[in-house]
Amino acid sequence: MTAASKSQAPIVLKVGGEVVNGPYLGAIAADVAALAREGTPVVIVHGGGPQATALQKQLGQTPNIVGGRRVTDQATLDVMKMTLAGKVNVDLCAALLAAGAKPVGLHGASSAVIRAVKRPARVVSGGGPDPVDFGFVGDVIGLRKELLDLLLGAGYVPVLACLGADEQGQVFNINADTVANQAAIALGARSLFLVTDVPAVLRDVNDPSSRIPRLSIAEGERAIAEGVVTKGMIPKLEESFAAISAGVRAVHIVGRLASGDLAREANEPGSIGTVLTS
Template identity: 50%
Template sequence: MSANHPTAVLKFGGEVVADTPRLVRVMSEVKALSDRGWHFVLCHGGNPQANALTERLGLERKQVGGRRITDAETLRVMKQVLAGECNIDVVAAALGQGLRAVGISGVSAHLVTAERRPPKVMSGCGPDPIDFGYVGDIAEIRTDLIDLLWDHGYTPVLNTLGVSSRPDEASGVCEVYNINADTVSSAIAAALRADHLFLITGVPGVLRDKDDPSTRIECLSEREARRAIDEGVIVGGMIPKVEEALKILQQGVKAIHIVGAEAGSIRAEAERPGSCGTVLVHDAR
């Protein structure tokens, strides 16, 4: 894309989807940037909604090492939540703010083509391989549908289910897989070689002290980010987010923004990177 039409992927979780005022604020910021020529893909999760539906249905929530086991019943829940409730709620909020939003799935047109994750031994979970069920590992991202929607002025709202490249021999149906939303949004950004990937988190960026928002780090180069991990500045759940971001930078994404969901944060980050979150950028050449 030209400088007049920056491309961006915005990922947010089910917590944002469930908080209508916050969701509307996010959509209004996307609309303001879209009016200036930006092209967005909106990727959403739905973990709180999936957990709530699992409980209402009386199903057992199965996790190993903090990761969801997706058996057939759980996959049905994920389809209902991601492709149903959450996707529709995000599209409705986007429409309300004037975006020409279209709800799509990673299953649509084989956008997120995946393979079923084979059983594997997990650290701290015993010697036996863990079968995660209908969990997918991304094999290919096909961006044709996104390009088509962008060309016609639409904003794709993507749920992060994936699909097998070939049908099951017995049923003739392509298998659907549950895939982590952070993983999908990063892969989409890399395949598009997007100018920006925005990740909305529960904190306003990478913090030197995880309990003190005033210690936010405005900008990290690849080298600085690795050093911050090695020195214990970046800790806990922020480590995999930053490590994933570093991989995506190497695949052509120009900047990755880790931000909170405070009013104005996305627009401010787009206009002045590092002003409201933490921006990860390439090392100086």
């Protein structure tokens, strides 16, 4: 175990399924490998929504999305296992391996590294007035920190598929942003990176040059209230603010990365994407 890995708080990197399929994966993998070589521990959490939807359609299933959230019956859960713990996790680990990192693919049932319980039925925005039962969708109640610490201390990069499990071995589908937030909180992360298909928080979604380098919680809430931030970026900011309030020091929203961008943003917050702070 290096002195750096003993002393440095880790970086948690959340990667969406669209990023794993996209043209920037090689640059991201190279930067993760470089950070790990320098002694910066990195934990990766990934989703796989686009891949899951594509497989459901191939199998003749119709994805059931309510309020932007996937209802997960048994057939859908099987698809999530195949895509998240299967193809997406393997493809991501393979890219990291090719870049010189030492990835270890994990999912919620890997020694219950992501402990979860079934999410109770609840009313959700966009889902109508009645509570919605999302099926095998879970809420994170803890992470097996000692396993992650063991891997990080030995220089490995844990790669977590966003599946949880309870003590009886029941597996649950979980939103990857939620898992990443909880991982960052549990590990006392120095930074949480949300890698998306947009370069940052933008004042004008059609103009990449309108990037907002830094946002405090108060400034972010004002941007939402004034309509500067819209659509899918709103829940991303709201969950990020909750993570910061729970102890995560900074959340970086980045995307469309070239080689070196991830490391630069880690060392110079706000230089590439948008950094959110308290």
